[in-house]
Amino acid sequence: MNILLTGGAGFIGRWVLKRLLQDGHKVTVLDDLSNGREDNIEEFRAHEGLKQFIIGDIKDEALLEVLFAKESFDICYHLGASINVQDSIDDPRTTFNNDTVGTFYIMEQCRKHQVKVVFMSTCMVYDRCNDATGITEEHPIKPASPYAGAKIAAENMVLSYFFAYGLPTVVIRPFNTYGPFQKTGGEGGVVAIFIKNKLLGKDLNIYGEGTQTRDLLYVEDCARFVVEAGYSDQVNGQIVNAGLGRDISVNELAQLIAGDDSKIKHVTHIHPQSEIQKLLCNSQKAKRLLGWEPQVSLEEGIARTEAWIRTSHLIG
Template identity: 80%
Template sequence: MNILLTGGAGFIGRWVAKRLLEDGHHIWILDDLSNGREVNLAEFREHSGLKQFIQGTILDEQLLSNLFDEHRFEICYHLGASINVQDSIDDPRTTFNNDTVGTFNILEQCRKYHTKVVFMSTCMVYDRCTDVEGITEQHPIKPASPYAGAKIGAENMVLSYYYAYRLPTVVIRPFNTYGPFQKTGGEGGVLAIFIKNKLSGKDLAIYGDGTQTRDLLYVEDCARFVVESGYSDRVDGHIVNAGLGRDITMNDLAKLIVGDESRIKHVEHIHPQSEIAKLLCNYKKAKQLLNWEPQISLEEGIRRTEAWIQDSNLI
């Protein structure tokens, strides 16, 4: 198939690109490199399936129109977005434009050619978990940050095109994803930052009291979920979660990674108003509709990520 992947130079996008190329598709990657890095795609440069990398923005309607008119994509995996919660609090306009207006621009092009839309949302749209079975897709949402609010707005537009135009669309909500190629600096994920600090002899800093929990999904499991959502019409018109189905407190995660509790420090939270106290995924719907479930344990995922950070000389 001819496939457009927005945000394909990003952390998750890079793994989605890898899987699509392995499956034999022709892919075009559109990324403005505000979060992604072209080096993430270095190993695919000579791959015959990677037709073009375009540095550009989903806010450029003419660029999108030209791409769709020329290549008539069968699927658009739409991962391109502003992803930083604190940035959305500091500058909500940019996040709204990228995540909501940009998604509208994608939808309008997909409507022209009946292109399936796989929209990458986030578990950050949910209110805290109160059920021992975890968060299902029916769980209450809470836009605790402009990032979450922009994603909810985009989700509703994506689903509206399914109902109004019968456009095949699906909203996917992966939980906290980690693994190789994730940034290890301030914009990276907590697990990658913890591992880098461990390896470089620094303390591990935890915001607040560290009792907040996260459900951590290994990136290759996430990419498999993303790709399969595009292949199956069983999820069209649906919202679907993906996670490990196991949560862990930040205190326990830090202990698991560094071992030495004297290297764990607690610091004042930079955005306590947008903190979600407990995140635990219930992925039964993904298992039912896609036959998807995670394959990599947290311990194995940490081992693989630590090995990659060491091998990449990121310490």
């Protein structure tokens, strides 16, 4: 197939690109590099399946019009977005424009050219989980940050194109994803930041009490889920979760990574109002409709991520 991948130079986008190329598709990557990095896709530059890498903005309607008219895409995997929860609280305008308005511009082109849309949403739209069986797609949502609010608005727009126009669309909500190529600085995920600080002999700082839990999904499992959602008609018009099905408190995660309580410190939370106390994924719908299940355990995923950080010139 001929595929458009927005945000393809980002952390998850890079792994989705790899999977799509392995599956033999032709892929155009569109990324403004606000979160992504050209280095992430350097190894694919010479791959015959990578048709083009365009540094551009999903809010550039003129660019999108030319691109869609020329390429005749079969699927658009729409991952391009502002993704930082704390940034969205400090600067909601940027997040809304990128995540909601930008998604609208993508949807209009996909409607015009009849292109299936796989929309990358987030588990951060959910209210806290009180159920031992985990969060299903019917679980209550709660926009605890402008990031979550923008994603919910975009989700509704994406699904409206399925119901109003019959356009094949699917909203996917992966839980907290981690692994190689994730940023290890302040914009990165908790696993990558903890591992880097451990390797540098620094403290692992935890916001608040550290009792909040996360369901951590290894990035290759996530990418497989994203790609499969595009291949299947079973999920059209649906919202689908993906996660490990096991949650761990941030305190326990720090202990697992550091192995040394003396290196674990608690600091004041910057934006405690955006915190979701418990996140645990129920992925039964993904299993039923896509045959998808996670394959990489948390311990194995952390080991792979640490090995990558050790050898990727991020330390020293």
